[in-house]
Amino acid sequence: MATRRPTIRDVAKKTGLSVSTISLVLNEQENVSDETRRRVKKAISELKYHPRRSARGLASQTSGNIGFILTEDHFLQAEPFYTKVFLGTEFEARRHQYYVLLTTVDKGRKSNRDIPRFLLEHNVDGIIIAGRISPGWIDECLSRDLPVVLIDFEEPSRRVSTVMIDNRAGALLAVDHLASLGHARIGLIAGDIGHPSIAERIAGFAAGLKAHGIEMRPEWTITDQPETGIENGATAARKLFSSVNGRPTAIFAANDAMAIGCLQTLKELKIAVPRDVALVGFDDIEAGLHVEPRLTTIHVHKEELGAIAARRLVELIAAGSPSVTRTTAAVDLVVRESSGGPITVTVSKRA
Amino acid sequence: MATRRPTIRDVAKKTGLSVSTISLVLNEQENVSDETRRRVKKAISELKYHPRRSARGLASQTSGNIGFILTEDHFLQAEPFYTKVFLGTEFEARRHQYYVLLTTVDKGRKSNRDIPRFLLEHNVDGIIIAGRISPGWIDECLSRDLPVVLIDFEEPSRRVSTVMIDNRAGALLAVDHLASLGHARIGLIAGDIGHPSIAERIAGFAAGLKAHGIEMRPEWTITDQPETGIENGATAARKLFSSVNGRPTAIFAANDAMAIGCLQTLKELKIAVPRDVALVGFDDIEAGLHVEPRLTTIHVHKEELGAIAARRLVELIAAGSPSVTRTTAAVDLVVRESSGGPITVTVSKRA
DNA sequence: GTATAACATCGAACCGGTTCGAATTGAACT
DNA sequence: AGTTCAATTCGAACCGGTTCGATGTTATAC
Structure with missing residues (x-):
């Protein structure tokens, strides 16, 4: 019985x-x-x-799940940036009675065979895609009439909702900070300028300089790196400081990884940070806390990015219509030693 | 059309x-x-x-999902121990065509109302429970005839499969290491001795001392802390070093958090590490890398714990019968500065 | 040549909900 | 009293698979 x-x-x-x-x-x-x-x-x-969920699902053609897509390399990287984003999504989704199915796809979308299983099985009601990804994957989701929200990536040619870091505001904060410390010779290190976030940071940087009446000198603006890793930061810094036309007294790096690479190069060149050159990064990754000197940076609320995306997606699912929104998540300046700040202070900007 | x-x-x-x-x-x-x-x-x-998954699910009474249960406090803690375990499970489960539904429960299982939704909805084929948890939750799962695998926790009175850290081997590695450095006066700091893992570490420590013919002195064995946090480590250390009957030259702490607390106390007391006292922790958490001196510790393969549990659970689901297994995941000794090791060396033991 | 077994395929019930048009009821309106 | 209409409730089809007993076919044994 x-x-x-x-x-x-x-x-x-x-x-x-x-x-x-x-x-x-x-x-x-x-x-x-x-x-x-x-x-x-x-x-x-x-x-x-x-x-039972499956009975309800069959009858109503809904799954109660949302899919979270990440590229393989983002999933595997040691820095828990996207892990935090994912956990933010997971937490918020649960509040709305959704479960999150995680999957990774390969960067290039070469083979058609590894289409996320949850798409084939009709097992999600909407999709969140985190980080830069081949547009093919976005189309794949859209072609199945699923609501999609991107995180930290944009595809202007696709009609997709996105949740972006406030890259521009962050870059402005960084420039303001350096300017307030008296710097008037500020360089930039960046890479992968095709990436929407990077492009915005560069634009924000330029706008910041202009606002402070500071000249943006090409020889101090190294943005030709293909990627934004530590190595690229080191290389870019080498390039910048090999210039003979005088040196900047401060550097804004488009992300912390490049800032850390830059720091390595400056050490090699016996250029003292922050005495000779002040340095500000972007993202506030863990590693920035464990370099010497610790990195002044723009803090990104990673869990919040994921949570916002979950909320947007739930709205889209409920609405049933494919409206497109663009949400910007605020950032904070975190002052540590690399910019000459003597103590750790957090300044918040915009709610 | x-x-x-x-x-x-x-x-x-x-x-x-x-x-x-x-x-x-x-x-x-x-x-x-x-x-x-x-x-x-x-x-x-x-x-x-x-x-379609839901059609298949309704007909075959399977969901294709496995549930992952974590207590609220484990989920929220800054240290990504259980996050890594979860990601290990997630990755391995996907290889076996399962998705993972994550949920948190409150520690005490007071209210009956927050039973994980995936249990009520018949939306998982098996359950992984990570970390110490109220036995009530285990019973809740078993009473629904679902296969269960515990990670880093045991309940001898319940017939449940578990995946454990090789706590005993880890403690032995720690003692061997200290003994090989010439230490013969070794103290122990621990807490929450009701926790199976902690108990095993203490037992392993005792066995290690015996093997080396070292006396285990009660006044150097502080295990009465209720928890295993940093504060508890600091308190225990204070207690130990207030003893007047001579001091140990080395300390084994039951986990890194307590080791870090111990380090703080030693700093207050102007006892130099590793010169005056060598220190070894357990877990290899991130924070251990960022204290001065860096912590020698027993590395736990967190992702591996999660992956093993996923494999066991998939086996259980396939078997259809409730066999009980106990799997032990190997650990490594990681030598850093807190024990007097001059450079970082990893010594692996057991496959 | 026939009984038997093994194999391949089929039909229909079933899993447990949702949904929509139809039926019922009672109050409101002429 | 007859008609209209809104509010409830119902019946049955449907969602898209799985499963199991029944059926037909062919190979094997006697």
């Missing part, structure tokens, strides 16, 4: 109502009398009835 | 076979002729047919 778990028919039987009425109550529909609603809820709790 | 996605009936129609035969092919069953199998597979790929 295995105690079969109750189904909606058991609830119908117990209340003497029809199955469809029970379903109406379950889904909080109108057009059910208060009296009936009460009776049904009572029976449900007495029977300890709970609808 | 919305291009409705094909169903199994479309495949049946196209091949002139029955729906049930298609299903047999889909599930790689015997008793299908090669010829038929080939025809079906051809039709499937031509139609780009893929079975």
Whole structure:
């Protein structure tokens, strides 16, 4: 006598109502009398009835899941940037009664065979894609009529909602900070300028200089690196400081990884940080805390990025229509030693 | 003319076979002729047919998901120990065609109302529970006839499979290391001795001392802390070094958090590490890399713990019978400065 | 040549919900 | 009293698979 778990028919039987009425109550529909609603809820709790997800899913063609897509290399990298984003999504999704299915795809989208299984199986109601990705993957999702939200990446040619870091504001904060310390000779190190976030940081940097009436000198603006890793930062710095036309007294790096590479080069060249050159990064990754001197940087609220994307996606799913939004997540300046700040201070800007 | 996605009936129609035969092919069953199998597979790929998860789930009463349960405080803690375990599970589960549904529960299991939704909805085929948890939650899962695997926690009174850190081997490695450096006066700092892992580490420590013919002195063995946080480590160390009957020259702490607390106390007391006292921790958490001196410790392969649990759980699901296993994951000694090792060396023990 | 077994395929019930048009009821309106 | 209409409730089809007993076919044994 295995105690079969109750189904909606058991609830119908117990209340003497029809199955469809029970379903109406379950889904909080109108057009059910208060009296009936009460009776049904009572029976449900007495029977300890709970609808099975797969039955509901089959009938209503929804899964109750949202998909989270990450490129393989982002998933595997040691720095937990996207891990934090994912956990932010996970946490927020749960608040909205969704589970998150995580998957990775390869960067290039070469083979068609590793299309995320949850797409093939109709097992998600919407998709979050984090980080730079081949547009092919975005199209793949859109072609299945699934709502999509991108995080930290934009594809202007695709009609997709995005959640972006406020890169421009961050770059402005960085320049303001350096300018307030008296710097008027400020260089830039960047790479992968095709990346929307990087492009915005560069633009913000330029705008910041202009606002402070500081000249942006080409020989101090090294943005030709193909990637934004530590190595690229080191190389770019070598290039910058080999210039003979005088040196900047401060550097803004487009992200912390490049800033750390820059720091390595400056050490090799016996250029003291922050005495000879002040340095500011972007992202506030863990590693920035463990270099000497510790990195002044723009803090990105990674969990918040994921949480916002989850909220947007849930809205899109509920709306049923493919509206496009662009949400910007605020950033903070975190002053540490690499810019000459004597102590750690956090300055918040914009809610 | 919305291009409705094909169903199994479309495949049946196209091949002139029955729906049930298609299903047999889909599930790689015997008793299908090669010829038929080939025809079906051809039709499937031509139609780009893929079975929907919820339909399959309803019919076969399986979900294709596994649940991952974590206590709220473990989920929220800054140290990414359980995050890494989770990602290990996630990665391995995907290899076996499972998705992982994550949820948190409150520590005490007070209210019955926050039973993980995936349990109520029959939305998982098995459960992984990570870290110490109220036995009530284990019973909750077992009572639903779901396979369960615990990570880093045991409940001898419950018949449950577990994946444990090799705590004993780790403690032995730590003692061996200290002994090989010439230490013969070794103290212990621990807390929460009801925790199975902590108990094993203490036992391993005792066994290690015995093996080296070293006396275990009660006044150097501080294990009465209720928890194993940094504060507890600091308190325990204060207690130990206030003793007047001579001091140990080395300390083994039951985990890195306590070791870090111990380090703080030693600094206050102007006891130099490693010169006056050598220190070894356990877990290899991130923070251990950022204290001065860096912590010699026992490295735990966190992702591996999660991956092993996923494999065990998949086996249990496939078997359909509730066999109980206990798997131990190897650990490594990582020598850094806190024990007097001049450079970072990793010594591996046991595969 | 017939009984038997093994194999391949089929038909239909079933999993447990949702949904929508139809039926019922009672109040409001002519 | 007859008609209209909104509010409830119901019945049945449907979602897209799995599964199992039944059926037809062919090979094997006697």
